[in-house]
Amino acid sequence: MNPFLSLIQATFVVALAPLTIGIIRTCKARFQNRRGASIFQPYWAFLSLCKKEMTVTKQSSWVFRAVPFAVLASALATAALVPTVMVQGPDGGNSIFLIAAILAIGSLFLVLGGMDVASAFGGMGASREMTLAALVEPSAILAFTTLGLVARSWNLDGILAEFNVHPWAAAHPFLVFTLLALGFVILAENARYPVDNPATHLELTMVHEAMILEYSGPYLAMLELASAIKLTALSVFFMNVALSSAGLSFISATLGVSLVALPIKLLAGAVIVAFIESVFVKMRFYRMQEYMAIAYFLGIAGFILTLVF
Amino acid sequence: MSAETLFTCILIGLIGPLFAGVIALFAGRKTAANTIVQSIFAASSAIGFLGAAWTFLLIVRGLLPVFFVTIPWTSISVAIDGWSTAFLVLINLGVLLASIFAIGYLPKYAKTYSFPSLNVASALFIVGMQATVLASSVFVFLFVWEIMSIAAYFLVVADREDASLKAGFIYFVMTHLGVACLLAGFLILAKGDAAATFAVLRANAATLPSGSLALAFFLLFAGFGSKAGLVPLHQWLPYAHPQAPSHSSALMSGVMLKIAVYGFLRVTLSVFPAIPVVWAVVVVAIGLLSAFFGVLSAAVETDLKRLLAWSSIENLGLIFAMIGMGFAFRALGLPDSPFFIAALLHALNHTIFKSGLFLAAGAVISETHTRDLDEMGGLANAWPGLSVACLALVFAAAALPPLGTFYGEWVFMQGLASNMLVASKSVAFLSGIVLSVTALVGGLAIFTFAKTFSAIFLSKPRTEHAAHVKPLSRLLVWPVVCAALASAAVGLFAVPIASHVAALIGRPFSAVSATASLSLSGGFILPVGVFALFLFVIAVAVLFRRFFTNARPIRVTDTWDCGQPITARMEYTATGFAAPIRFFFRAILLSRKALITEPVSPENPWIARRRLEWSTQSLWEEWVYKPVASAVLAIATFIKRLQSGVIQFYILLILVTLVLVLVFAV
Numbered sequence: 014m015n016p017f018l019s020l021i022q023a024t025f026v027v028a029l030a031p032l033t034i035g036i037i038r039t040c041k042a043r044f045q046n047r048r049g050a051s052i053f054q055p056y057w058a059f060l061s062l063c064k065k066e067m068t069v070t071k072q073s074s075w076v077f078r079a080v081p082f083a084v085l086a087s088a089l090a091t092a093a094l095v096p097t098v099m100v101q102g103p104d105g106g107n108s109i110f111l112i113a114a115i116l117a118i119g120s121l122f123l124v125l126g127g128m129d130v131a132s133a134f135g136g137m138g139a140s141r142e143m144t145l146a147a148l149v150e151p152s153a154i155l156a157f158t159t160l161g162l163v164a165r166s167w168n169l170d171g172i173l174a175e176f177n178v179h180p181w182a183a184a185h186p187f188l189v190f191t192l193l194a195l196g197f198v199i200l201a202e203n204a205r206y207p208v209d210n211p212a213t214h215l216e217l218t219m220v221h222e223a224m225i226l227e228y229s230g231p232y233l234a235m236l237e238l239a240s241a242i243k244l245t246a247l248s249v250f251f252m253n254v255a256l257s258s259a260g261l262s263f264i265s266a267t268l269g270v271s272l273v274a275l276p277i278k279l280l281a282g283a284v285i286v287a288f289i290e291s292v293f294v295k296m297r298f299y300r301m302q303e304y305m306a307i308a309y310f311l312g313i314a315g316f317i318l319t320l321v322f
Numbered sequence: 323m324s325a326e327t328l329f330t331c332i333l334i335g336l337i338g339p340l341f342a343g344v345i346a347l348f349a350g351r352k353t354a355a356n357t358i359v360q361s362i363f364a365a366s367s368a369i370g371f372l373g374a375a376w377t378f379l380l381i382v383r384g385l386l387p388v389f390f391v392t393i394p395w396t397s398i399s400v401a402i403d404g405w406s407t408a409f410l411v412l413i414n415l416g417v418l419l420a421s422i423f424a425i426g427y428l429p430k431y432a433k434t435y436s437f438p439s440l441n442v443a444s445a446l447f448i449v450g451m452q453a454t455v456l457a458s459s460v461f462v463f464l465f466v467w468e469i470m471s472i473a474a475y476f477l478v479v480a481d482r483e484d485a486s487l488k489a490g491f492i493y494f495v496m497t498h499l500g501v502a503c504l505l506a507g508f509l510i511l512a513k514g515d516a517a518a519t520f521a522v523l524r525a526n527a528a529t530l531p532s533g534s535l536a537l538a539f540f541l542l543f544a545g546f547g548s549k550a551g552l553v554p555l556h557q558w559l560p561y562a563h564p565q566a567p568s569h570s571s572a573l574m575s576g577v578m579l580k581i582a583v584y585g586f587l588r589v590t591l592s593v594f595p596a597i598p599v600v601w602a603v604v605v606v607a608i609g610l611l612s613a614f615f616g617v618l619s620a621a622v623e624t625d626l627k628r629l630l631a632w633s634s635i636e637n638l639g640l641i642f643a644m645i646g647m648g649f650a651f652r653a654l655g656l657p658d659s660p661f662f663i664a665a666l667l668h669a670l671n672h673t674i675f676k677s678g679l680f681l682a683a684g685a686v687i688s689e690t691h692t693r694d695l696d697e698m699g700g701l702a703n704a705w706p707g708l709s710v711a712c713l714a715l716v717f718a719a720a721a722l723p724p725l726g727t728f729y730g731e732w733v734f735m736q737g738l739a740s741n742m743l744v745a746s747k748s749v750a751f752l753s754g755i756v757l758s759v760t761a762l763v764g765g766l767a768i769f770t771f772a773k774t775f776s777a778i779f780l781s782k783p784r785t786e787h788a789a790h791v792k793p794l795s796r797l798l799v800w801p802v803v804c805a806a807l808a809s810a811a812v813g814l815f816a817v818p819i820a821s822h823v824a825a826l827i828g829r830p831f832s833a834v835s836a837t838a839s840l841s842l843s844g845g846f847i848l849p850v851g852v853f854a855l856f857l858f859v860i861a862v863a864v865l866f867r868r869f870f871t872n873a874r875p876i877r878v879t880d881t882w883d884c885g886q887p888i889t890a891r892m893e894y895t896a897t898g899f900a901a902p903i904r905f906f907f908r909a910i911l912l913s914r915k916a917l918i919t920e921p922v923s924p925e926n927p928w929i930a931r932r933r934l935e936w937s938t939q940s941l942w943e944e945w946v947y948k949p950v951a952s953a954v955l956a957i958a959t960f961i962k963r964l965q966s967g968v969i970q971f972y973i974l975l976i977l978v979t980l981v982l983v984l985v986f987a988v
Contacts, residue, residue, distance in 0.1 A: 063871040070881040072782055072888060074702035074709070082867065086859040093855065106839070108847045110732050114723050117765075121720070121772055128776035128894065129702075132881045136894020139776070143769045144902040150765030151758040158739050158757055162750075167739050167845035227881055231871035235863065302906045309758070316754050320747050 018101055019093040021268075025275065026092040026249075030241035031055035033248070033283050040287030041212075055241070059234055067230030072131040080126035081228065081235040087119035088239035088246075097249040099271050100173045100264050107169045109157035113150065116202055119243065120146040123236075127224030134216055138223025141298055145208060145220070148305040149201045155312035156194040159319055160254065163188060169250070173264060176257035187322060191315030192255055197308035199251055203244045206290040208304065218295060248282030249275065325386060328377045332402065335370015335414055336452045339363055343445025351437050353429045359441045360428070363421035363448065367414040370452070374410035381407060382825035390458070399519070401458035404826045405591075408666065409455040409584045412673045415808070416577035417448050419801045420569040423681045426797025427569055430688045431481075435567060440480045444570060447473035447578075454581050459519040460508045464501070467585075471497045471549075474578060477570040478562045486565040493562035496555060500548035504585075507541030510534055511593060523593045535594065539601055542589055543608075550582035550638040551631075552612040554946050559635055560619070564627030564693065568684025571627060575634040576677035580669050583641055587665075590649065597649040603752075605646030610759050612639030615942075617766040618907055621773070622900045622938055624695045626683050629774060630676065633719065636763060637672045641665050644734050647756065656745055659827045660737030660842055666823045667730035671812055675718035675727065678805025682712050685798040686778055689791040695774065695896035700783035704791045708799050709779045714806035716775045720768040724852045726812025729840060733820065735760060736845040743844060769903065777896035784890045816840060816849040904938065912939040 035052035042049025069077065094107035094115070120142060127139035161167035163185050164175035181188050201208045204221035213219050214226075225236050256262040256278070263274035296304055342362035349355030380386035381404045388403035428435065450470030457463035475497070479490035512518035513526055527535060548555035563571050590597060616635030623629040648661030683693075685708060690698050702709040718725040738757045742750040783789035812819060817840055839848040881888050904913045915936040922929045964975070 068877045068879045071878050072881045082863040085863040089859040106848045124772050129780040130881045131781035131893045133892050140899045143772050147765035147769040151762040154761035155758045
């Protein structure tokens with residue numbers, strides 16, 4: 014794949030990432046009959062975090078300081094590899110297994126950061142995050158593999174390129190199960206409802222927030238940006254797969270159309286996430302095996318039915 | 323270099339340890355003696371490594387024929403081909419790292435271990451492993467296999483503690499069950515002639531009835547599988563490997579298990595005419611089961627060295643699953659070479675990272691004086707170098723890019739996916755199941771090593787020993803660093819390595835080495851590109867921090883803990899970290915948790931002492947081993963009734979036996 018085009022794509026995703034968070038928050042506020050802050054609020058929050066003084070706990074080691082860089086780097090790699098703005102043809106180097114591993118690297122470093130601060134909050138969040146990341150893996154691989162099987166390519170670019178040419182709704186209707194499984198995976202990977210509540214600081218319910226509790230200033234900005242990038246890239250990818258069922262993903266090698274389509278897809282993804290967060294309750298952590306089992310069986314259903322029909 | 327020079331190098335690698343063993347026998351218990359012996363191990367393995375690696379390259383490129391050498395003054399002939407040199411590379415690599423480490427490591431335990439006996443056992447162990455991959459006849463193979471196994475027993479019991487003796491006993495029994503299976507399997511193939519060479523075995527196998535072939539196959543699978551630690555014959559491994567001194571554990575886990583892989587590949591690829599699908603599926607099922615149980619047990623284990631031993635079971639399970647899928651697809655006439663390539667890549671990677679991790683564990687344990695992860699912590703500040711190397715090895719052990727292990731697993735998973743395009747629907751479905759089980763195993767491996775790394779290196783030290791560790795000597799750190807670098811090198815050079823291995827499998831060398839990427843139908847990956855991408859995104863993150871954020875000095879504070887002073891009692895332990903896994907898999911781990919309330923005074927039930935008890939048990943021990951053991955004991959009690967003490971009765975028994983033997987013999 015062309016590194017220059019990937020760079021452009023990553024730039025757009027990074028630039029729009031705080032907007033996704035802003036839209037989700039505003040939508041959630043509207044669902045709750047509140048006005049909510051401006052959708053651009055996360056940009057200001059990000060900039061002020063960048064300017065703030067930073068504290069680092071003395072109960073930590075070099076790992077704590079390395080974590081924001083590693084997590085942001087893994088999010089940037091995700092933004093470069095996941096096709097959100099353009100599809101570069103089937104010979105891209107973004108193998109589904111590579112994407113899964115890069116997401117896992119991000120989780121691994123967050124977990125190390127949470128464990129390094131010697132508080133029970135960090136440890137609890139780390140333990141939970143790592144469990145979720147481990148258990149979501151089979152569903153993720155199965156869902157991606159099924160998409161690849163239909164598209165005859167296990168590179169994300171190849172998958173979308175094929176779906177662009179041959180919309181899958183008519184030929185493979187059962188892929189909708191796989192799409193659902195993918196949705197479950199993306200919600201779990203991004204610490205959203207019903208797996209985690211991104212708006213809480215209550216020690217019994219938080220997962221992602223618990224791990225980054227000790228980070229402040231620029232490091233916190235990097236971690237927040239990383240999670241926004243990840244959410245944006247994966248939700249736009251989800252929308253691309255979903256819309257390409259009817260050939261409406263408008264993602265191609267020509268930048269113009271894709272660039273118009275990108276904010277729309279981003280808006281749609283954010284509204285869906287906000288809708289889910291407003292109508293579902295967060296599940297107890299110790300019921301997560303049910304969530305993971307549902308995701309896996311949806312994945313299996315999509316896989317078998319696609320294989321058979 | 324000529325074939326003679328290369329062979330001499332390989333021979334030095336083989337004979338050097340023997341020579342060192344003789345010195346060890348007479349040199350006494352001095353530290354200097356140990357240094358000399360370990361240096362000879364290291365030097366000879368370095369020479370052997372170079373010789374074997376060079377020979378391997380020449381052989382797979384077709385520049386050097388496979389050659390047979392008859393050892394002078396004996397009739398024993400030795401075969402040096404691509405397979406034996408490939409595994410010699412692994413052995414010598416492991417020995418090199420372990421013996422450099424042992425120079426600095428063993429003197430710390432001068433009171434625990436007797437250097438002469440330990441080093442003689444090590445020498446025989448190393449020679450046994452090397453000779454096993456060189457043997458080309460049944461008798462020689464089993465003989466040197468036995469030398470390796472018995473020497474390993476003496477490594478397990480080296481500290482002569484009760485736990486070691488118990489572990490050694492379990493190992494001794496299990497390994498000899500394994501040898502018995504191997505002997506039976508080989509004798510069926512050799513038609514009773516123990517001196518038969520592998521070439522004769524192949525000729526025999528072509529004529530044997532399918533029933534005997536199946537029996538021989540499964541006996542050999544059980545024999546090699548018990549050595550590799552596959553379930554249900556894995557029970558010895560988590561007992562035995564941790565008890566040996568750490569540099570020996572590195573050899574046993576990192577290298578000896580690969581000898582089992584070698585043996586299995588050697589007989590299945592070069593002796594059996596074809597492996598039917600059903601046999602291959604059994605191998606895959608056992609392999610995946612081992613991988614799953616291994617990683618699940620590792621995820622909840624808190625003894626550092628046992629955890630690494632469990633992880634070896636996981637990795638060997640994966641290797642056997644890869645080999646099994648290779649045979650299954652070969653029998654179905656589908657592309658099979660990716661799976662063998664994946665198995666060999668994974669064997670190489672596992673040798674490197676598991677040796678490195680065991681050596682790191684040895685270094686950590688030598689200072690913290692405990693194997694319990696719950697009593698470590700905070701070591702990243704004391705040993706930054708070791709912690710960076712260990713973090714890299716964690717990446718390798720969790721199969722994350724850009725380290726080598728990822729590419730081995732990538733070839734396997736992408737191979738499964740690619741074959742779905744050409745396979746029948748049922749085969750594609752099974753491939754999908756294998757793929758998702760592998761993904762689950764991979765996810766739990768990440769969990770395991772995140773837990774291990776954080777319990778050892780992060781947060782505050784949990785004990786006095788951990789709080790006051792001394793700086794480590796370079797001899798202890800550098801072997802671990804070298805293992806991490808080797809792992810990274812395998813990642814960077816994954817394509818050339820894979821293409822050489824592909825040549826070993828029988829694909830033409832030139833067809834695979836043409837591009838810079840690993841490619842299978844429908845998927846490819848560019849290892850160098852992944853490296854470049856990682857460097858680039860890290861650089862972007864660093865530049866962002868440097869130029870776009872506030873660079874004012876960082877204020878150092880305490881961790882916020884609701885206003886209380888923070889102590890090590892508040893942080894998560896390895897036990898606590900694994901609690902969700904213990905809960906979600908409680909049915910498989912036989913995990914029990916109980917809150918026990920004991921009233922302090924009989925009058926007032928509210929004043930009570932409460933404690934939490936929890937345990938996990940081995941499913942196999944409870945459901946397989948104990949029933950078998952009690953059945954054996956019951957049968958033994960029943961047969962004991964023959965012991966009447968009347969001598970005429972015994973003579974009658976001898977007569978009956980003699981008659982029966984004569985009847986069957988004629």
